[in-house]
Amino acid sequence: MIYQDTFGFAQQQDEQDELKSFRDEFLFPQHNGHKVIYLCGNSLGLQPKSAGQYIKIQLDNWENFAVEGWFMGDDPWLSYHKALLPTLSGLLGANDREITVMNSLTVNLHLLMVSFYKPTNKRFKILMEAGAFPSDQYAVESQVRFHGFNPKEAIIEVTPRAGEVTLRTADIIAQIEDNADEIALVLFSGINYYTGQLFDMESIVKAGHKAGAMVGLDLAHAAGNVPLQLHNWGADFASWCSYKYMNSGPGGISGAFVHERHFANDKLNRFAGWWGYRRDKQFLMQPGFDPELGAQGWNVSTSPVVLMAMHKASLDIFEKAGGIVPLRKKGDLLTGYLEYLINNINQKQGEEVYRIITPKDQKDRGSQLSVVCKRDARAIFDYLAQNGIIGDWREPDVIRLSPVPLYNSFTDIYHAAEGLFKALGATNA
Structure with a gap:
C-alpha cells in the first residue's frame, strides 16, 4: 500500500476495510463525548459489547x-x-x-x-x-x-x-x-x-x-x-x-x-x-x-x-472475523501506516524526535510500535492522554502504541500521529 499523510486517505481506507464492522462490537472509553483513540490493546484489550450478555x-x-x-x-x-x-x-x-x-x-x-x-x-x-x-x-x-x-x-x-x-x-x-x-x-x-x-x-x-x-x-x-x-x-x-x-x-x-x-x-x-x-x-x-x-x-x-x-x-x-489471517493483514497495514506517519513527523522536524525501536520488517513484529521520545517523553505521553489518545508508558522514555485490527481504524492512526505532532509544540511552549 502507498500511504498518504491526509485525513481523506485514512477515511478512504476505513471505507474499504472489510473488517470495519467489528469496531462496533467493542465499548470505548469516552473523552469529551467522543471515543478515545485506544492504542493500548497490547496491555488490555477493549471490552466486547457481548461480554455482559x-x-x-x-x-x-x-x-x-x-x-x-x-x-x-x-x-x-x-x-x-x-x-x-x-x-x-x-x-x-x-x-x-x-x-x-x-x-x-x-x-x-x-x-x-x-x-x-x-x-x-x-x-x-x-x-x-x-x-x-x-x-x-x-x-x-x-x-x-x-x-x-x-x-x-x-x-x-x-x-x-x-x-x-x-x-x-x-x-x-x-x-x-x-x-x-x-x-x-x-x-x-x-x-x-x-x-x-x-x-x-x-x-x-x-x-x-x-x-x-x-x-x-x-x-x-x-x-x-x-x-x-x-x-x-x-x-x-x-x-x-x-x-x-x-x-x-x-x-x-x-x-x-x-x-x-x-x-x-x-x-x-x-x-x-x-x-x-x-x-x-x-x-x-x-x-x-x-x-x-x-x-x-x-x-x-x-x-x-x-x-x-x-x-x-x-x-x-x-x-x-475469519481468524488470525485477515486480522494480521489489517494489523500490518495499520502498524505500517503509523510508522509512515511517525517518520513524516521526523522529516517535518528535521530530526528524529521519535525513534521507533520495533523492527521495521513486518515479519519481525505484530501490532505494536515502541517509540522512544527523545525529548519531553513523559510530557508527550501525558499530552496524548489528556487529548484522548491512550497508549502505554514504559520507563524511561518509551510510548508503546498498538493498532489492534479488530477495533482500530486508519482514522485512529491518523489522529494519533496528529497528536504526536501537536504534542511537540505543546510541550515546547
Missing part, C-alpha cells in the same frame, strides 16, 4: 440450576471449556487436545516448568531473552532457586549487540549452541513486550531441541496478535494471557499448550489437582492421580466459568 447467561444458569449448572443447561459448566478450543486451536496452531484453558499466565508457566524444567548437575541452565517481562524473570529465578541453583549461574540471558536494541536470531541460536551441554530449558517470549520484536519461534524451538533442551514459549503479546503454529513448530509447551489482544477482561483466564508427544510420558512431573483427572472416572473420587489424556491433564483447579464466558465473548468475534 455472555456473563449474564452464566449468572442466569447459576440462578436457575445452582449446582446442577455443571450438568444442565445449553452449556453445562463441566464441559464449557470445550466451546473455546476450536477457535483457540486456530489462533495457536495446535490441535484441541493440546490446549487447556486455566489459571493466569505466570501460574501456568510455573506449573509447566514443574514438568519441563528437569535440571541435573550438568544440564541445569535456562536460556531466555534479556529484558523479558519481569514476571517471567521472577518465575525463572524462583524455579532455579527451588531446585537449589544460583540464578546468576543457571540463567543465560541473550542480549542485543552493542548499539542495538533488538535481538538477532543468529545470536540466539549461537547462544543455545554455545551452551548446548548445560541448557535444560529454553524459555522465550513470542514477542518482547518492550520492543515489540516478534521472535523466530520456529528456529528457536529447532535450535533448543538440537541442543537437547526443552523449549517453552510465553505468548502474552503474541496470542491473538500474530499467526502461530505451535504444533508444527514442535514447542514442548506454551502459555499466554487472554486480556491483551484477545480482549477477555482484566486478569482474564490464561491457557496452556502441551505438545501431544508428551501426553503419554509418565516420567514428567506435574502438580496435580482433581480438575486434571481423567474425565471418565473423575467422579469415582479414587486415590492416585490418573491424568486426563492431553493438555487438560495439567489442569489443577475448577474452571472459573464467568472468566471463560468473557473469553468466549471475544473468541466468538475472532471466529466471525
